[in-house]
Amino acid sequence: MSCRPEENRQIDHRERIGIMCEFRITDLKVEHQREVLGLDIAHPRFSWILKSEQKNTMQTAYQIVVKAGEETVWHSQVCKSSQSIEIEYAGKELKPMTVYLWQVTVWDNHGHCAVAESHWETGRFTELWQSLWVEPLQQPTEKIKQKPIHELMSEEEANHKKEERDYAEFFPAHYIRIPFKVKATAKTARIYATAHGIYQLYINGEPADDRRLAPEMTSYQSLLQYQVYDITDKLLPGENVIGLILSDGWWSGRVGLTGEACQYGSTIGYLLEGRIVYPDGEVEIISGEKGVSATGPICYSDLFVGERYDARLENPDWCKAGYDDTNWQPVIPKDYPTENVKAQYGEPVRPILSFQPTAVLTTPVGETVLDLGQNIAGYVSFTINAPAGLTIKLEHSEVLDENGNFLNNIIGVNKDQTDYYITKEGEQSYQPIFTYHGFRYVKISGWPGTPEKQAFTATVISSEMEDIGTFETSDERINRLQKNIWWSQVANTISIPTDCPQRERVGWTGDIMAFAPTMSFNRNAAAFLTRWLECCRIEQRSDGQIPIVVPYLEAYQNNGESHSSCGWSDAIVAVPWALYQAYGDEQVLRENYQAMLKWMAYVENQAETGKPDGYDTFDEVRKERQKYLWNTGFHFGDWLIPSLVLNNSDGKAMMQTATATMGIVAPAYYAFNTAKMAEIAETLGRTDDASYYRELNKKIRTAFIEEYVHEDGTLDANFQGIYIICLKNGLVTDEQRPKMIAHLRKMIAENNGCLDTGFLSILFLMDVLCENDCADVAYSLLFQEQCPSWLYQVKKGATTMWESWGAITPEDKVSSYSYNHYAFGCVGEWLYRVVGGLQAAAPGYKYIRIAPAVDCGLKSARTTLKTPYGLAGAEWKLENGTVELKVMIPANTTAEVQLPEQAIAVDSSLKIADGCCRIGSGTYQFTYQI
Ligand code: BGC
Numbered sequence: 001m002s003c004r005p006e007e008n009r010q011i012d013h014r015e016r017i018g019i020m021c022e023f024r025i026t027d028l029k030v031e032h033q034r035e036v037l038g039l040d041i042a043h044p045r046f047s048w049i050l051k052s053e054q055k056n057t058m059q060t061a062y063q064i065v066v067k068a069g070e071e072t073v074w075h076s077q078v079c080k081s082s083q084s085i086e087i088e089y090a091g092k093e094l095k096p097m098t099v100y101l102w103q104v105t106v107w108d109n110h111g112h113c114a115v116a117e118s119h120w121e122t123g124r125f126t127e128l129w130q131s132l133w134v135e136p137l138q139q140p141t142e143k144i145k146q147k148p149i150h151e152l153m154s155e156e157e158a159n160h161k162k163e164e165r166d167y168a169e170f171f172p173a174h175y176i177r178i179p180f181k182v183k184a185t186a187k188t189a190r191i192y193a194t195a196h197g198i199y200q201l202y203i204n205g206e207p208a209d210d211r212r213l214a215p216e217m218t219s220y221q222s223l224l225q226y227q228v229y230d231i232t233d234k235l236l237p238g239e240n241v242i243g244l245i246l247s248d249g250w251w252s253g254r255v256g257l258t259g260e261a262c263q264y265g266s267t268i269g270y271l272l273e274g275r276i277v278y279p280d281g282e283v284e285i286i287s288g289e290k291g292v293s294a295t296g297p298i299c300y301s302d303l304f305v306g307e308r309y310d311a312r313l314e315n316p317d318w319c320k321a322g323y324d325d326t327n328w329q330p331v332i333p334k335d336y337p338t339e340n341v342k343a344q345y346g347e348p349v350r351p352i353l354s355f356q357p358t359a360v361l362t363t364p365v366g367e368t369v370l371d372l373g374q375n376i377a378g379y380v381s382f383t384i385n386a387p388a389g390l391t392i393k394l395e396h397s398e399v400l401d402e403n404g405n406f407l408n409n410i411i412g413v414n415k416d417q418t419d420y421y422i423t424k425e426g427e428q429s430y431q432p433i434f435t436y437h438g439f440r441y442v443k444i445s446g447w448p449g450t451p452e453k454q455a456f457t458a459t460v461i462s463s464e465m466e467d468i469g470t471f472e473t474s475d476e477r478i479n480r481l482q483k484n485i486w487w488s489q490v491a492n493t494i495s496i497p498t499d500c501p502q503r504e505r506v507g508w509t510g511d512i513m514a515f516a517p518t519m520s521f522n523r524n525a526a527a528f529l530t531r532w533l534e535c536c537r538i539e540q541r542s543d544g545q546i547p548i549v550v551p552y553l554e555a556y557q558n559n560g561e562s563h564s565s566c567g568w569s570d571a572i573v574a575v576p577w578a579l580y581q582a583y584g585d586e587q588v589l590r591e592n593y594q595a596m597l598k599w600m601a602y603v604e605n606q607a608e609t610g611k612p613d614g615y616d617t618f619d620e621v622r623k624e625r626q627k628y629l630w631n632t633g634f635h636f637g638d639w640l641i642p643s644l645v646l647n648n649s650d651g652k653a654m655m656q657t658a659t660a661t662m663g664i665v666a667p668a669y670y671a672f673n674t675a676k677m678a679e680i681a682e683t684l685g686r687t688d689d690a691s692y693y694r695e696l697n698k699k700i701r702t703a704f705i706e707e708y709v710h711e712d713g714t715l716d717a718n719f720q721g722i723y724i725i726c727l728k729n730g731l732v733t734d735e736q737r738p739k740m741i742a743h744l745r746k747m748i749a750e751n752n753g754c755l756d757t758g759f760l761s762i763l764f765l766m767d768v769l770c771e772n773d774c775a776d777v778a779y780s781l782l783f784q785e786q787c788p789s790w791l792y793q794v795k796k797g798a799t800t801m802w803e804s805w806g807a808i809t810p811e812d813k814v815s816s817y818s819y820n821h822y823a824f825g826c827v828g829e830w831l832y833r834v835v836g837g838l839q840a841a842a843p844g845y846k847y848i849r850i851a852p853a854v855d856c857g858l859k860s861a862r863t864t865l866k867t868p869y870g871l872a873g874a875e876w877k878l879e880n881g882t883v884e885l886k887v888m889i890p891a892n893t894t895a896e897v898q899l900p901e902q903a904i905a906v907d908s909s910l911k912i913a914d915g916c917c918r919i920g921s922g923t924y925q926f927t928y929q930i
Contacts, residue, residue, distance in 0.1 A: 023052045025106055028118035032526040032583075033347065038192070038228030040123040040343035042094060045587065046102065047085040049870045050891040054110055056920030057891040059084055063105045066091055068098050078107075084892055085584055085844060085868045096125040097190070097275065108891075123228065123343030124192060130285045133196075133338070134331035135269035136174040136293035141252045143262035144169070146413050146555070165416075167308065170300030171248075173434065174268070175318055176291040177325050178242040182235050182276060183284070189235055189276045191242060193288070194226035194341055197268030198249030198303070200433050201227075203234045203242055205319045211348035212433070212461050213303075216495040217250045218531070219538040219551040220264045225344040226271070235276075236321070242286065243319030246270060247301045247434035254304050257504045259414025260555040269334060271341065292328035294318075301434035304505070305416045306396075309432070311424035312388055345534075346463065346527035349495055351378070353460040357442075357453045363405045368444045370456055375440040375800040375820055377491035377501035378460040379419070381431030384447070386423040392446040394419045396439035398502065398800075398819040402812045406443040410503045411816045417502060436461055438491060438502030438820050440799065462490045465523035468866040471832050474859035478782070478831070480794045485825035488801040489515075489522050492822050496532055496551070500803065500818035507532065507550040510568035510636060511823045514763045516575045518828035520582035521865060529579055530588055536572050537595045544602030546572045546595070548636075564602075565635040566666040567760040572599050573676050580683070583868050584844020589680055597689075600677055603670060604696075606630055612663070628696075628703035630670040637661030638721040638758030642788040643751070646806040657758055664708060664717040665760055668725045671700045675729065683843075704731045713739030720747050721761030727772060728764035741772045748777055754788055755781050759823050766830040770853075779856045782827075782835075790827060801825040836863025837874045841896065844868045848895035852876045854883050854930060869893045883928050891921040903928035 027049040028034070031041055050059055059082045066074040066089065074091020084106070094100070103117045182189075191208065193201055194215045201208040208229040215225045247253070251264045272288030297314045301307040317323045357380075358373035370380065375398050384392070396417040401407040410417070417437040421430045444451055471482050491501045497512040497519070498505045512519070512529075519525045532550065539552040546569035549556045557563070576592045579585050610632030615623065638661040645653045674697035681689035704726075708715050713736040715722055723744040726732050732740050748755070757765050769778035785791045788805030796808050803821035808814050833839050837852025845867035852861065854876055864873040870890030877884045889895045897917045906925035910917050917926070 022054065023050070023057070023108060023110075023112035024114050025049070025104060025116035026051055028102070028104065028116055030102070030118070030120040031345070032524065032530075035118060036120045037230060038123040038226075038343040039120055039345075040125055041345075042125070043089045044120070046087045046089070046104065047868060048104055048106070048116065049868075050084060050106060050108070050114075051870060052108065052112070052891045052921065055922030056109070058082055058109045058920070059106055059892045060109050061107045062087075064102060066100055066102045068095065068100055073100070082892055086587065094122050094125075096122055096127040098122050121228070124226070129192075129271060129273055129338050129341075131271060131273045131287040131289050133269050133271045133334040133336040134289050134291060135267055135334050136176060136246065136331050137329045138174065138267055139171055140266040141171065141248065141261050142169055143266060144260070146258035146260045167300060167305075170302060170305070170308075172295035173245050173247040173298035173301050174293050175296045175315075176244040176246065176270070176293045176331065177319065177323070177328065178244070178272070178274075178286065178288060178291045179239060179321065180242070180274065180286045180290070181239050182237065184278055185237075186232055186235055186276045187279045189230070189232045189274070191229040191231055191272065191274045192226050193229070193244070193270060193272040194224055195246060195249075195251075195268065195270040196265055196336070197246050197251045197270075198434055199247070199270055200245045201229060201242070202244070202319045203229075203231045204236055204240055204321070205243070205317070206234065208234070210350055212351065213249065213349045213495060215344070216349060217551060219535040220251070220340065222340050222538040223342060223534060224340045226341050227344050227348070231274075239321035241319050241321055241323070242272070242274060244270060244272070244291070245296075245298065245433070247298065249303055249434065253302045254414040256506050256553050256555045257412065258555045259304065259412060263553045263555060269336070271338065289331065289333055291331040292325050293331055294325070294328045298434070301432065302414070303435055305414050305435070306418040306420070306437070307432040307435045308420040309430060310422040311428055311430070312422060314424065346531045347465055348463070349461055350464045351459045352462050352464060352490070354457050357456050357458060360451055360453045363400070364403050365405050367406050368447065368451065369400070369406050370442040370444060370451075370453065372440050372442075372458045373799070375438070375487065375491070376458060376460045377436055377438050377462070377494060377820070378458060379432045379436050380442050380456055380458050381429065382451075382456045383427070383429045384423065384455060385427045386425075386448055388423055388425040390423040390446055390448060392421045392423065392444065394421070395443040395445075396437035397441050397443070398439055399808070399814050400441060401814050406441060407814060409814065409816050409819070412503060415503060431459070436494070436501070438500065438818075460490060461494060463493050463495055463528050465493065465525055465528055466866070467522065468524050469521040469832060470864045471828075471836055471861070473835070473861040477791050477794050478858070481790050482828060482831065484794070484798055484800050485518060485822065485828040486522055487799060488820050488822040488825055489519055491800065491820050493519070493523075493525070493528060496535070497529065499823075500821050502820065503818050506553060506556065507535070508568065509536070509546065509548055509550055509571035510565065510639065510759055511821070513567060513571040513574045514759055514826045515822045516571075516578035517582070518826050519822075520578055521829055521832055524583075524866075526579060526583045526585060529575055530585075530591075533572070533575060533588065533592055537592065540572075540595055540598060544598035545569060546599050562634055566630065566662075566669040567639075568636060569599060570669060570673050572596055573673050573680070577676055577680060580843050581840055582844070584846060586683065586843075589684055593680070593684060596677065596680065600673065600693075603630055603673070606633060607667075607670060622707070625703040625707055628700045629667040629707060631663050631667050633666070634658070635662035635666045636759070637665045638719065638725075638760045640804060641719060641721060641756055641758040642754075642805045643756045645804055646788065647809060661717060661719060661722065661758070664715065664722055665725065667700070667704050667708075668722070668729060668731055669760065671697055671704060671729045671731055672725070674700060701730050705733055705736075709733070709736055709740075711736070713737070713741075713743055720744060720751070720756040721758050723747070724757060724761045724764050724768045727768045737772075741774060745774055745777060748781070752786055753780055754784055754786055756788070762824055763826045766827060766834065770834060775853070775855075783857060790824070832863050832865070836861050837876070838863045838865055838872060840867075845872060846893055848872055848889060848893055849898065850874045850885075850887050850895060851898035852885065854878050864888070867893070878930070881929050883930055885926045887919070887924045887926070889919060889921045889924075894918065894920050897924070897926065899926055900928050900930070
């Protein structure tokens with residue numbers, strides 16, 4: 001086989017001038033990312049996408065060559081394989097801070113060949129920093145112990161407190177100047193930087209890039225990310241200045257539910273090294289220790305609380321050469337560790353969208369309120385022409401109250417979400433950089449006259465993942481639901497997967513456990529969640545517990561010995577599995593396998609040793625069975641079951657859902673997880689482990705049924721969600737199953753045809769109904785508009801997913817729940833997979849199944865997904881009983897389309913047998929009557 005790079009260059013060229021290209025390679029990625037700058041991975045994985053105009057295209061062979069300059073460090077040779085994702089580097093040891101060029105050559109089954117190239121740059125690996133940590137002169141932040149979570153203040157108390165605060169305990173951000181000289185035009189110039197706190201980097205007065213909130217949120221004690229900046233083109237001849245603004249962030253700022261400061265430290269600082277390489281090979285190092293610091297216009301900036309900016313204090317040239325910094329203070333070197341400092345893995349947080357508010361409202365009580373028309377996580381910037389000294393106040397909130405007045409719906413300490421801007425003279429613009437808010441409405445005070453909406457821009461920030469999934473139907477309400485799910489995902493993927501962007505912003509493990517499959521469909525979350533899983537492993541306790549919140553903030557560690565909960569901690573099993581299914585990433589299973597085993601061993605031990613109430617009165621048989629039932633300890637249970645929390649905005653009602661269901665949900669989830677563990681072990685070739693978990697799962701199921709399920713298929717814990725979890729996880733005998741289904745059907749009917757599911761059952765709800773001859777019920781739940789339901793929220797004007805189904809009551813009473821929680825949006829995945837009919841029949845969509853639910857009540861649905869192999873799609877239309885189905889299958893994959901016997905393929909050479917048509921890549925059309 002031969003294929004010369006020149007051929008491909010020619011193809012690229014022809015493509016540019018518009019001639020159809022037959023066969024080419026796109027999306028060259030290393031560790032899920034394009035052209036990464038700074039990767040501390042010794043054996044990175046390569047992937048690419050094949051594009052071909054020809055049907056039934058499969059890769060037959062590939063070859064990868066990796067070079068550092070002229071030196072070839074890896075030549076894979078020609079590998080006869082269709083593998084085009086997750087190919088691990090197996091060459092010479094990679095050197096730190098080096099650019100590697102990689103070239104891939106691919107051959108297909110039609111005799112074509114293509115070549116493509118890309119590059120990545122390694123990080124520092126174990127290279128020692130040639131600078132110490134430094135800190136600007138500062139007053140340490142005081143760690144004011146806040147009330148523990150369960151003693152949170154009342155709504156009145158919280159709002160009262162907000163009014164009277166003077167922000168005296170907040171300190172200014174620090175401005176750092178690091179002047180340096182360049183001798184000649186640099187070949188390359190990089191800055192490696194991180195911080196205790198958050199920082200924004202500048203070079204010669206310009207932002208070094210548009211990333212935000214670096215070094216982002218990780219389990220800092222073991223993993224603090226550094227960022228790499230390419231400043232080659234930003235250097236000036238002679239004198240240059242690196243500038244850095246430093247603020248509290250997650251390090252010492254007020255975070256989490258309690259709003260407590262100093263979760264990691266009380267003083268902020270940075271670690272920075274600049275590295276200039278000249279054409280003659282000389283390397284010049286710029287040390288962060290050379291910095292001088294001062295304060296400036298940012299009087300304080302807290303991630304949650306907001307920012308106060310006094311434009312009169314600006315020094316426009318603070319980051320430029322020639323600025324007089326004689327009054328600035330030298331920074332102070334610190335002997336802090338660097339072992340925890342590793343290159344950022346995954347896409348940075350960036351502004352991803354900007355738009356103007358839809359309206360400036362005057363509320364009934366006369367407030368001026370911007371309406372963005374969309375609930376977001378981000379900030380508002382503005383331009384104003386004003387005299388000096390005006391204080392403009394921007395308060396952010398997600399909702400208006402029932403009368404249409406501004407309402408700060410988030411109760412608790414340090415949930416102000418308020419920015420202050422003090423004007424200088426003339427035309428000026430402002431945008432906060434170290435804070436963000438969860439909001440749709442902004443109350444503006446202090447503005448001279450009435451503001452025009454054109455003066456404002458709303459900016460959405462998020463970890464910059466690629467959007468890969470789309471879903472559109474003939475029903476605008478369903479489309480809005482899908483949009484709401486996307487928006488809640490974007491708002492809750494700022495560095496880590498969070499519960500909500502205004503009240504807590506922490507990595508509640510249960511929320512992502514339920515949502516990971518949907519998240520992985522909407523956007524490419526591979527690197528993002530892989531990084532978060534590393535934090536899960538870091539935070540795992542020595543006894544195997546995975547905490548309820550990751551990174552595990554100190555403020556959340558107030559529950560003694562117990563750090564975990566069923567469903568929440570199970571994220572360590574469910575999230576890697578979701579990534580494996582979506583992206584075919586087997587390494588994420590391997591990487592987390594030991595942590596899964598440890599967690600499962602903890603659970604096993606809890607089940608074996610835990611004695612439920614009344615244990616002493618049990619007979620021997622029942623006592624014996626308890627070994628397989630995880631029915632002790634605290635769990636959040638089927639969190640937020642609507643019938644227990646609707647019309648009850650009190651936080652205590654939430655806890656009722658835990659108390660009512662924890663004893664039954666934990667043993668049921670024990671079954672769920674052992675089954676998953678058996679599958680994971682099987683995938684990894686751990687056959688002994690697989691049979692162990694299969695066996696254990698059987699015993700758990702038997703014990704569960706004997707202990708809890710009555711002959712008539714009911715349980716004492718008579719909740720919809722419990723039946724759903726049982727039906728999904730084989731916690732019912734064949735005889736009981738029809739009775740349980742009939743009972744569930746009746747319960748839903750008696751609940752006005754509405755669901756009554758919490759966090760841990762909702763993810764199974766629609767599948768359980770469809771798999772048990774109740775698809776009609778699933779569809780009616782989907783289109784239900786009464787509370788609680790997905791479309792109820794849509795009907796009430798939701799633009800994101802709500803935490804509680806009835807956060808706004810049918811009577812329009814507005815509660816203090818969050819309006820931006822993605823957990824109940826996990827139906828998104830069912831919509832694409834079942835209504836849209838696009839399914840991964842093999843991990844990563846190497847084998848695709850198309851099986852749309854054309855009888856669901858919609859007239860049409862169109863689903864596309866950029867799979868790891870390329871764009872797949874299913875589009876169906878139903879008109880007068882005739883279904884038209886168009887299917888798109890990417891190169892290097894195959895698929896089956898499930899069809900009724902009477903279906904006809906437009907391409908008559910296709911065979912439909914046993915309700916199935918097997919196809920290769922390409923686009924196809926089918927038609928049939930229903
Ligand atoms: C969070 C949830 C989380 C839960 C634990 C809430 O305060 O916002 O989403 O999972 O606590 O039950």
